[in-house]
Amino acid sequence: MSHALLRSAALALAVLSAAASARAEEMPVVKVEMRDGVIIPSVIEVPAKTRFKLEISNTGTSPVEFESLDLKREKVLAAGVTSAIVFRTIDPGTYDVFDDFHPEARATLVAK
Template identity: 45%
Template sequence: MRSLPFLFAALCASIGVHADDMPTYSLRVKDGRFSPDTVEVVAGQRFRLTVSNDGPGASEFESLELRKELVLAPGVTRSLVFAPMKPGSYRFFDDFHPQTGQGRIVAR
């Protein structure tokens, strides 16, 4: 019974190490535009996408295909973790700026 807390701590530590080793890609939103508008990732590998809103108003990262959505107030940075993707192109957009807020994640 005493080994249970030790096993739990070891499991948490290994998860933390795994999360730190995860590739991280950055995406910025300003004035209704994503930069870069195409994010290339390695197919079959989990990754983190850090999204920063550098604009004066609210922005959103949304992908229906990937079932991800993130609303950001001005000056806010948040991250999403993605499961390994099959090779392909996956669209994302900003509902607050539908004309200019378009991009894609390309898994190769």
């Protein structure tokens, strides 16, 4: 393979990588805290029809499970852990969210 072809391939890769990074940085991030039977905020507002990241932090002392049957998503987090779920898009509406390990912990995710 010629040096010119290698340089062209490397340049194309760099451009694609930069474009992917720019898109990732532009993605809205919505933060949720889960703490021993409480989900904060209790109404989670997210953009509808837009890719976004839901960042979940377990600030409590026991494991939690962020779950939504409506959205078909779940994420288990040990105490002190932060993780994220990336949603490609969701339709406008209201979705129930709960902590499967703490049945009293409930919230509503509202896509606008």
